[in-house]
Amino acid sequence: MTVDPLALSHTPGIAAATTDLTKVYGAADTRVTALDGVSIGFQEAEFTAIMGPSGCGKSTLLHCAAGLDTPTSGSVRIGTTELGTLDDRQLTRVRRDRLGFVFQAFNLLPTLTALENITLPLALAGRAPDRRWLDRVVAMVGLADRLGHRPAQLSGGQQQRVAVARALAGRPAVVFADEPTGNLDTRTGTEVLGFLRDSVRELGQTVVMVTHDPVAASFADRAVFLSDGRLVDEMVRPTPDRVLAVMQRSDARAAAR
Template sequence: MTTAPFDASAPRPTTTPTAASTTGLTKSYGSGDTRVVALDRVSIGFREGEFTAIMGPSGCGKSTLMHCAAGLDTADSGSVRIGTTELGALDDRQLTALRRDRIGFIFQAFNLLPTLTALENITLPLAIAGRRPDPAWLERVVTMAGLSGRLGHRPGQLSGGQQQRVAVARALVSRPAIVFGDEPTGNLDSHTGAEILGFLRDSVRELGQTVVMVTHDPVAAGYADRVVFLSDGRLVDEMARPTPERVLDRMKALGPGTPVG
């Protein structure tokens, strides 16, 4: 395994605009003998209209990278950009507004409000921002999510897969520059998880969305356009047009890793 940081933002023959990027990102926890490096000079670009999966051994820094790239956590050094906006130059109010307006989030827990209908949960971020949804876009997202007949239902009346579809639709409804998913199918059975992953893939192909997903599952990674691999806080490889078999082979080569977050 190489000891030099792998640069997943290196130029390619065809230039595609970047929805988000990190440069020289470093993050550690603790100090002295207990200091653990979660991210070690990580530079990566997430291209517009692409589905990227982040993988690596348990605790290799996958979620830490996503949280820093999404502005949910701050790094010790390095920079993070959403489009051309440098997150380190924003104050708390500006960062909150950027996360609300330009970033979508999907987590293992559906994080739906139980007293609101599916439609109200989907449009909640826009309501908080004082904005009305674009009717045509909302209908397109709802139809793609297969929720047209469920909009009046509350979360308790929906299956787990339907609740996660609501969560994904909520992430898409504001037309964010990028959607980050942290193990978005982790609480779902394999059949339902496949439906959600297919929905995310379709949002990239049909809506031009940019999606970045942290996952430990080679099958889930097989839905992505590319997979980037972390080990011990460093980017060590990437794979285009992944298949579950190729991803699993690469993961076996990386080994168990060291828990760092």
């Protein structure tokens, strides 16, 4: 009997995980090890911030964990679905049906309304939105009076709210966010971070966010720190000052090498 790997039940408590994850770019003189044996689990209904200096591997970790990039070795799981066992079609289904994405660029289609952009992934999957869930998401991000507007009629912050709502609309197992406030001013960025945090507290969502900003990390339940492609520290209930202290120590160690 053939078992559909997408039908496997997930391990309670773990939304996504990597084991001995390695990612190498190039070869010989141009060889760069972006990730060096990273093992980490992301708990359900938890907001995790991935921190570290530029070039430390944090975006590579997120992209591999989300199935957007292929690791050189090691394993990546969403629940108990091992992404390395999936063909391209199955991997596309996982990304479409079980994951949500928020990027620094809003990636909205300019000809669609806010509501159409929010529900686009569901439409492409041939799924009708859960109306009650969609209404909760829209209310949480404060878009109820903007659903008929196109992106050009929205501010940058409103466009990123649309992107957050789009990521949440399909009730994904995990939302992966890569520098989601990078193109926003401080006030608007704080609002978007609040929406991501509220999605965890109010909707039970799992969020994994890459950021270099200690203030952004303070919205998370947990912060993990990378340096030279390795996990070097972890913090529960991060605050801006504690995060900054860890990053300064990491910078000092790097400068001493």
